[in-house]
Amino acid sequence: MKSTNSVEAVAARRKQRVNWGTGVFLVIAHIAALAAPFFFSWSGLICAIILYWVGGSLGIGMGYHRLITHRGYRVPKAIEYFLVTCGALALEGGPITWVVTHRIHHAHTDRTGDPHTPRDGGWWAHIGWILDGRAQQYDHATLERYAPDMVKDRYYVWLNRFYYLPLLVLGLILLAFGGWSVMLWGVFLRTTLSLHATWFVNSATHMWGRKRFETGEDSRNSWWVALLTFGEGWHNNHHAYPTSARHGLRWYELDINWLGIWALQLVGVARAIKKVRFDRTTLAWRVVKNRGYWTKRYRRAEARS
Ligand SMILES: [Zn+2]
Ligand SMILES: [Zn+2]
Numbered sequence: 001m002k003s004t005n006s007v008e009a010v011a012a013r014r015k016q017r018v019n020w021g022t023g024v025f026l027v028i029a030h031i032a033a034l035a036a037p038f039f040f041s042w043s044g045l046i047c048a049i050i051l052y053w054v055g056g057s058l059g060i061g062m063g064y065h066r067l068i069t070h071r072g073y074r075v076p077k078a079i080e081y082f083l084v085t086c087g088a089l090a091l092e093g094g095p096i097t098w099v100v101t102h103r104i105h106h107a108h109t110d111r112t113g114d115p116h117t118p119r120d121g122g123w124w125a126h127i128g129w130i131l132d133g134r135a136q137q138y139d140h141a142t143l144e145r146y147a148p149d150m151v152k153d154r155y156y157v158w159l160n161r162f163y164y165l166p167l168l169v170l171g172l173i174l175l176a177f178g179g180w181s182v183m184l185w186g187v188f189l190r191t192t193l194s195l196h197a198t199w200f201v202n203s204a205t206h207m208w209g210r211k212r213f214e215t216g217e218d219s220r221n222s223w224w225v226a227l228l229t230f231g232e233g234w235h236n237n238h239h240a241y242p243t244s245a246r247h248g249l250r251w252y253e254l255d256i257n258w259l260g261i262w263a264l265q266l267v268g269v270a271r272a273i274k275k276v277r278f279d280r281t282t283l284a285w286r287v288v289k290n291r292g293y294w295t296k297r298y299r300r301a302e303a304r305s
Contacts, residue, residue: 017133026130029195032188036181043178044185051089051190057230059087060198061257065232068150069099072245073261073273081155089167091191092198094160097136100146105202106242107146110217116202118218126196126203167191197228205235212249213240213285221253231255237276241287244276249285265290 036044063083066072075083084095092098101115108114115135118125129135143151150156167187175183200222209220219239226233226248234247234255248255264270273290 019131019133019135023131026127026195029188029192032184033192036184036189039181039184041179041181041185044181047174047178047182047186048190051186052194053230054086055090055190056194056197057257057260058083059085060090060092060194061230061232062260063087064090064092064095064098065102066245066247066257066261068095069102070243070245072243073265073270075264075270079264079269084156085159085166088159088163088165089170090194090198091164091167092195093136094163095156096143096147096150096160097138099150100138100143101136103146106239109215109219109239110206118203118206122203122207125206126199129202130199197225198232200225201229201232201235205233209233209236211236213237215239223253226254230260231257241276241285243274244287245273246275249276249278 064087105114110117110119116125116129171183171187174186205220205222205225206218209222211220213236219236221236222233231247234253237249238247245261246258261270265273274287275290276285277288278285
């Protein structure tokens with residue numbers, strides 16, 4: 001007989017508990033999102049598009065994922081906090097919880113312990129695991145183990161607890177200055193679509209698409225998930241080289257999040273950028289670290305003097 005504390009038994013128990021708070025919120029968000037088209041306004045649409053990019057690209061793709069989870073590049077602390085605060089606007093939980101969940105996903109991809117693998121069911125990987133009462137509830141030891149770099153940061157500890165505050169404040173501002181239409185489009189419709197886009201990375205890109213790299217799990221490259229998530233859909237590339245700040249490796253693999261990081265590099269803000277390159281001599285992909293334009297200029301000037 002299996003122990004009641006075996007990994008399988010714990011996993012089975014976890015699936016029985018429902019997070020009603022999250023469930024009720026998601027039902028309300030979906031109803032409000034469906035109502036949004038009946039309150040159409042051009043300002044609402046423009047606001048939704050801009051915030052979809054701010055939350056999804058600046059926040060989740062460039063901030064939560066490529067910057068603080070994988071440390072694919074570095075920026076000054078103020079810019080890092082700005083990007084991560086944009087991430088909170090996507091309402092995917094606090095940064096520490098998000099980072100821990102995602103690092104666990106990379107450590108146990110499509111095996112026991114993966115919080116959201118489609119091997120437990122496509123719907124489970126998409127939304128079921130979010131509704132699980134104990135999902136993303138970590139004890140301090142787990143936080144220390146998977147995010148030792150973040151648990152000492154007082155701003156991240158605060159934002160992790162009150163991650164919904166930036167969106168709440170933004171929602172009230174939109175309501176005050178733009179009215180119901182702008183609030184419904186900019187908050188509810190935009191957040192609901194953005195959540196599903198991110199969830200597709202957990203579900204669809206572990207089920208459908210092409211595999212460039214044999215990674216030993218189910219991650220795939222999906223062009224349509226990449227379009228919805230500003231480049232996060234090149235997920236097989238990402239699992240093969242998790243620290244690379246660039247996920248779209250070929251010219252046709254559009255990766256807006258990478259273009260954002262590249263733009264930060266051009267203006268001298270992003271540095272220590274890790275990137276995958278195809279080495280023609282060894283005929284293999286490898287990660288190279290780019291020090292950034294200004295560091296290179298500085299080093300050259302230093303060498304000359
Ligand atoms: Zn994955
Ligand atoms: Zn990742």
